[in-house]
Amino acid sequence: MSDCSNECGSCGSDCENRTAPQSFLEETNEFSSVKKVIGVVSGKGGVGKSLVTSLLAVTMNRRKYSTAILDADITGPSIPKAFGLTEKAAGTEAGLLTVDTKTGIRTMSVNSLLEEDTDPVVWRGPIIAGTVKQFWTDVIWGDVDFMFIDMPPGTGDVPLTVFQSLPVDGIIIVTSPQELVSMIVGKAVKMAQLMNVPILGIVENMSYFVCPDCGKKYSIFGESHIEEVASQFNIKNVCRLPIHPELASKMDKGTIESFDGAWLDELADCIEGTLNIKLAVPYENGQIFQHFGHSEQFEIFEIKQGKVLNKEIIPSDCEGHGALAGFLAGKGVTTLICGGIGDGAIKGLAAAGIQVVAGVSGKIEEQVQFYLNGSLQSTDKATCDHHEHSEGHSCTGNGH
Ligand SMILES: Nc1ncnc2c1ncn2[C@@H]1O[C@H](COP(=O)(O)OP(=O)(O)OP(=O)(O)O)[C@@H](O)[C@H]1O
Numbered sequence: 001m002s003d004c005s006n007e008c009g010s011c012g013s014d015c016e017n018r019t020a021p022q023s024f025l026e027e028t029n030e031f032s033s034v035k036k037v038i039g040v041v042s043g044k045g046g047v048g049k050s051l052v053t054s055l056l057a058v059t060m061n062r063r064k065y066s067t068a069i070l071d072a073d074i075t076g077p078s079i080p081k082a083f084g085l086t087e088k089a090a091g092t093e094a095g096l097l098t099v100d101t102k103t104g105i106r107t108m109s110v111n112s113l114l115e116e117d118t119d120p121v122v123w124r125g126p127i128i129a130g131t132v133k134q135f136w137t138d139v140i141w142g143d144v145d146f147m148f149i150d151m152p153p154g155t156g157d158v159p160l161t162v163f164q165s166l167p168v169d170g171i172i173i174v175t176s177p178q179e180l181v182s183m184i185v186g187k188a189v190k191m192a193q194l195m196n197v198p199i200l201g202i203v204e205n206m207s208y209f210v211c212p213d214c215g216k217k218y219s220i221f222g223e224s225h226i227e228e229v230a231s232q233f234n235i236k237n238v239c240r241l242p243i244h245p246e247l248a249s250k251m252d253k254g255t256i257e258s259f260d261g262a263w264l265d266e267l268a269d270c271i272e273g274t275l276n277i278k279l280a281v282p283y284e285n286g287q288i289f290q291h292f293g294h295s296e297q298f299e300i301f302e303i304k305q306g307k308v309l310n311k312e313i314i315p316s317d318c319e320g321h322g323a324l325a326g327f328l329a330g331k332g333v334t335t336l337i338c339g340g341i342g343d344g345a346i347k348g349l350a351a352a353g354i355q356v357v358a359g360v361s362g363k364i365e366e367q368v369q370f371y372l373n374g375s376l377q378s379t380d381k382a383t384c385d386h387h388e389h390s391e392g393h394s395c396t397g398n399g400h
Pocket of ligand 1: 042044045046047048049050051052073076077078153205206241242243244245247248249251252
């Protein structure tokens with residue numbers, strides 16, 4: 001067609017060039033079902049990314065969610081040490097078995113595969129990225145509510161591959177006050193935008209120190225500017241972790257599961273909130289209607305704690321992806337599962353705070369259940385972009 005805009009989602013034509021978005025997402029195996037994948041990132045090494053990953057996993061596990069950690073920091077794996085795991089991962093014909101912590105957090109790390117913990121991983125980027133992908137595809141994770149990924153530091157080749165290959169639902173940025181925070185957060189925000197992954201929050205680690213003798217709070221690395229930086233990038237959740245000798249010693253002794261402290265509870269609430277969403281699906285006779293921009297009806301599902309609470313079929317009172325984005329946002333929709341959709345439509349929906357899971361077809365009821373138990377097969381996933389929201393955005397109710 002000479003007047004083709006390449007916006008397949010808003011185009012009603014069934015032309016032969018119609019495309020679904022390209023995807024590099026890898027699928028898990030039949031023994032794994034992961035509901036939410038949360039990446040923990042940092043601008044550089046040593047700021048406490050592994051500590052934050054561990055604390056979040058322990059917190060969600062204490063809240064009775066089935067929790068896992070995929071240690072994607074292949075050249076500097078810290079997770080086995082933090083949890084005192086010395087056992088090596090065993091394999092079966094079906095796949096690799098996780099190494100589980102005392103309280104039942106499932107983990108996989110390159111250190112659980114190496115003969116000696118001190119063996120260095122001197123591998124080139126593609127091999128490292130391939131290993132992370134295999135941790136996702138070949139490990140038998142079982143039913144997991146929240147998987148935390150301890151990402152390699154920075155925004156290089158490996159983190160990029162991880163973002164492209166694993167269905168990351170949200171990221172948490174870990175910084176420390178002495179870093180060039182604005183620049184580091186800016187880079188992470190841009191990467192998240194490129195990958196269409198929402199930012200759930202920032203943790204400022206080593207934010208302050210409380211004197212055990214007099215109780216006075218010291219900002220060892222100077223005054224924090226994390227609140228301003230967070231508001232600059234419309235990130236609502238900011239948590240601060242103090243420098244705490246007990247944290248360091250528990251990480252070193254492998255007893256991080258016994259940590260005491262509620263510093264990350266707000267962030268944990270936000271992560272928990274990703275299970276509460278309002279889902280819309282273009283509807284046609286119980287099937288996913290494949291032309292988002294021309295959907296005349298939507299089935300809307302209210303999801304609480306990952307379960308369908310209510311559902312209804314509603315007529316759309318408009319046409320075209322721009323108007324439909326406004327219509328769905330007005331109904332409080334946070335997530336759209338659809339078939340064909342163009343980049344422009346995805347961006348419009350992201351700007352309206354709606355996450356898009358594209359390239360899905362078939363019976364709506366079935367696909368929604370697949371989505372809820374983490375086994376939906378889609379050709380792509382695009383998510384809401386906090387940066388573009390004029391009023392910021394509570395992450396509760398957002399995410400995959
Ligand atoms: N808030 C804190 N209080 C005390 N010690 C801390 C704190 N945060 C981190 N540490 C210590 O600093 C060291 C580095 O932390 P951690 O391994 O979590 O960093 P990282 O960002 O994951 O580093 P890398 O990417 O290099 O693995 C660890 O020994 C940890 O125990």
